[in-house]
Amino acid sequence: xxxxxxxxxxxxxxxxxxxxxxxxxxxxxxxxxxxxxxxxxxxxxxxxxxxxxxxxxxxxxxxxxxxxxxxxxxxxxxxxxxxxxxxxxxxxxxxxxxxxxxxxxxxxxxxxxxxxxxxxxxxxxxxxxxxxxxxxxxxxxxxxxxxxxxxxxxxxxxxxxxxxxxxxxxxxxxxxxxxxxxxxxxxxxxxxxxxxxxxxxxxxxxxxxxxxxxxxxxxxxxxxxxxxxxxxxxxxxxxxxxxxxxxxxxxxxxxxxxxxxxxxxxxxxxxxxxxxxxxxxxxxxxxxxxxxxxxxxxxxxxxxxxxxxxxxxxxxxxxxxxxxxxxxxxxxxxxxxxxxxxxxxxxxxxxxxxxx
Numbered sequence: 387x388x389x390x391x392x393x394x395x396x397x398x399x400x401x402x403x404x405x406x407x408x409x410x411x412x413x414x415x416x417x418x419x420x421x422x423x424x425x426x427x428x429x430x431x432x433x434x435x436x437x438x439x440x441x442x443x444x445x446x447x448x449x450x451x452x453x454x455x456x457x458x459x460x461x462x463x464x465x466x467x468x469x470x471x472x473x474x475x476x477x478x479x480x481x482x483x484x485x486x487x488x489x490x491x492x493x494x495x496x497x498x499x500x501x502x503x504x505x506x507x508x509x510x511x512x513x514x515x516x517x518x519x520x521x522x523x524x525x526x527x528x529x530x531x532x533x534x535x536x537x538x539x540x541x542x543x544x545x546x547x548x549x550x551x552x553x554x555x556x557x558x559x560x561x562x563x564x565x566x567x568x569x570x571x572x573x574x575x576x577x578x579x580x581x582x583x584x585x586x587x588x589x590x591x592x593x594x595x596x597x598x599x600x601x602x603x604x605x606x607x608x609x610x611x612x613x614x615x616x617x618x619x620x621x622x623x624x625x626x627x628x629x630x631x632x633x634x635x636x637x638x639x640x641x642x643x644x645x646x647x648x649x650x651x652x653x654x655x656x657x658x659x660x661x662x663x664x665x666x667x668x669x670x671x672x673x674x675x676x677x678x679x680x681x682x683x684x685x686x687x688x689x690x691x692x693x694x695x696x697x698x699x700x701x702x703x704x705x706x707x708x709x710x711x712x713x714x715x716x717x718x719x720x721x722x723x724x725x726x727x728x729x730x731x732x733x734x735x736x737x738x739x740x741x742x
Contacts, residue, residue, distance in 0.1 A: 398497060398500060398501075399448075399450075399451045399453070400451075400455065401493070401497055402448055402451050402494060402497055402498060403448070403451040403452055403455050405490040405491075405493040405494045405497075406444050406448060406451065406490075406494065408486060408487075408489075408490040409440060409486075409487050409490035409491055409494065410437065410440065410441065410444075411483075411486075412483040412484070412486040412487040412490065413433060413436060413437040413440065413483075413487055414437065415479065415480065415483040416433055416480050416483050416484050416487065416519075416523065417430060417433040417434055417437060419476060419477075419479065419480035419483075420433055420480070420523065420686075423476050423477075423480070424526060424527075424530075424686040425686055426526065426649075426684070426685055426686035426687075427683065427684035427685070428646050428649065428684055428685060429519065429522055429523065429526070429649070429686070432519055432522075433519060436512065436515055436516060436519065439512065440512055443505065443508050443509065443512065446505070447498065447501070447502055447505040448498075477527045480523065480527075481520075481523065481524065481527070484516070484519070484520040484523055485520070487516050487520075488513060488516050488517060488520065491509055491512055491513040491516055492513055494509045495509035495510045495513060518650075521652070522649060522650060522652075525649075525652050525653075525654070525687075526649070526686050526687050528654075529653075529654040529655060529687055529688055530686070530687075530688060532634060532654060533564070533654070533655055533688040533710075535564070535735065536564025536565055536593075536594075536595065536710075537564055537709060537710050537711070537730070537731055537734035537735055538562070538563050538564050538565075538710075538711060538713065538727055538730045538731050538734065539563070539564060539565035539566075539567055539690050539710070539711070539712040539713070540558050540563045540565070540566055540567070540712075540713055540714065540717050540718075540723075540727065541567045541569045541599070541712060541713070541714040542554060542555065542558070542566055542567070542568060542569070542585075542714070542718065543568075543569065543570050543572075543718070544568070544570040544572070544573055544577070544578065544581040545581075548580060548581060548584050551581055551584050551585065552584050552587075552588060554718075554723065555584065555585050555588040555589065556588050557723055557724045558594070558717070558723060558724065558727055559588060559589060559592050559594045560724060561723070561724035561725070561727040561728050561731075562593075562727060562728060562731050563594055563727050564593070564594065564595065564710075565594065565595045565596075565597060565712075566585055566589060566594055566595070566596050566597070567597045567598070567599055567614050567636075567712070568581065568582055568585050568596070568597075568598050568599060569599035569600075569614075569714075570599075575604075578601070578604060579604055579607065579608070582598055582604050582605075582607075582608045582610065583608050586608045586609065586610060589611075595611040595612065595634055596610045596611050596612075597610060597611055597612040597613055597614050597634060597636060598610050598612075598613050598614070599613075599614050600613070600614070600615065600616065600619050601613070602615075602619075602620055602624075602625045602628050602629060603628075605629060605633075606628055606629055611633065611634050612629065612633045612634030612635055612636065612654065613625055613629065613633070613634075613635055613636070614635075614636040614637075614638070614657065615635065615636065615637050615638070616637075616638045617637075617638060617639075617640070617644060621651065622635055622637060622648065622651040622652050622653050623651060623652065626652060634654045634655070635652070635653055635654050636653060636654060636655045636656065636657055636690075637651075637653040637655075637656055637657065638656075638657040638659075638692070639656050639657065639658055639681075640658075640659070640660075640671075640673045640677070641673060641677065642677070642680050642681070642684070645658065645681055645685055645689075646685070648687075649685060649687050653687065654687075654688070655687060655688040655689060655690060655710075656681065656685070656687055656688070656689040656690070657689075657690050657692045657712055658673065658677060658678055658681050658689050658690065658691055658692065658708075659672075659673055659677075659678075659691060659692035659693035659712075660672050660673060660692065660693025660694065661673065661674060661675060661677075661678060661691050661692065661693040661694060661695060661703065662693055662694030662695065662699060663693075663694050664693050664694040664714075664715065672693070673693075675702055675703070675705075675706045678691050678703065678706035678707065678708050679706045679707055681707075681708075682706060682707025682708055683707065688710060689708065689710060690708075690710040690711055690712040691703045691706075691708040691710065691711050691712070692711070692712040692713075694715075695711045695712070695713050695716065696713065696715070696716030696726075697716065697726065697729060697730065697733075700730065700733060700734075704733070704734075704737045709734050709735075709737055710734065711730065711734065713726075713730065716730075
């Protein structure tokens with residue numbers, strides 16, 4: 387329906403047209419960032435679908451709104467907000483436009499209620515989709531900053547004593563391990579808590595992040611930097627609720643669907659594998675190098691290749707497009723664990739810098 391007053395109806399259409407333009411322009415700006423800068427194929431496809439669904443809705447209910455456009459008479463053309471022309475990074479541009487999309491969709495949802503309640507509900511649905519995509523974009527950007535140049539994650543057990551664990555942890559931290567993950571299934575909870583406190587004490591105040599395998603409760607008690615979850619463990623959302631914002635949550639993934647799900651759920655990084663047979667864990671099947679290639683080509687969230695990786699097969703991992711690895715036996719069984727970490731870092735950083 388139209389408003390009774392033709393002048394009022396014209397003003398409404400001008401408002402709707404302006405917000406339609408604002409939303410579509412913002413969607414394109416964000417989609418291009420996701421496509422060309424962070425190169426996340428899955429997220430780019432979701433932004434593209436959002437943009438196309440939005441265009442279809444405009445054609446269905448606001449196809450003629452452009453006729454109310456009055457560019458010379460727009461009083462807002464000369465109004466500038468503080469910082470409107472200041473951006474500090476490519477991500478700043480993308481995130482600012484993601485917010486712009488949400489605001490425009492809210493305006494469209496509210497004002498189109500004067501014309502069509504059904505269309506307002508459809509704009510509302512698009513707005514919530516935009517919220518989810520914005521969250522994923524924020525999460526990927528924050529995770530890339532959080533992981534930075536941390537290329538090597540070492541999975542350590544509890545060792546034979548707290549003293550032995552402390553010695554190992556200190557050596558790995560000094561060697562430049564980006565992440566230490568405590569993975570231990572043999573000890574009771576009290577002993578495991580003691581060991582976790584040892585690793586926390588060693589890593590605190592260093593560039594090395596400390597995450598606990600599976601045990602969100604222990605990670606919270608010792609104030610670890612985060613937790614690593616398997617497919618059978620707590621969902622990411624529940625772990626986030628228990629640990630709070632800012633904590634690092636990794637998720638083991640074995641196929642592309644699981645990887646996309648982990649991204650949507652808000653994981654900070656992926657563990658991708660198993661890649662090769664492992665000396666520390668048995669597997670019924672291997673995701674292999676093909677899975678690594680798929681993730682490298684389609685997902686921007688930081689990801690560690692895992693499963694039987696060492697210096698002897700690292701070139702295959704690099705060729706698959708991966709520049710982060712999670713290792714255990716290759717480091718723990720070495721006569722000089724720190725030297726292995728240094729060599730892994732050297733090769734990963736050199737090859738990563740060339741490709742990024």
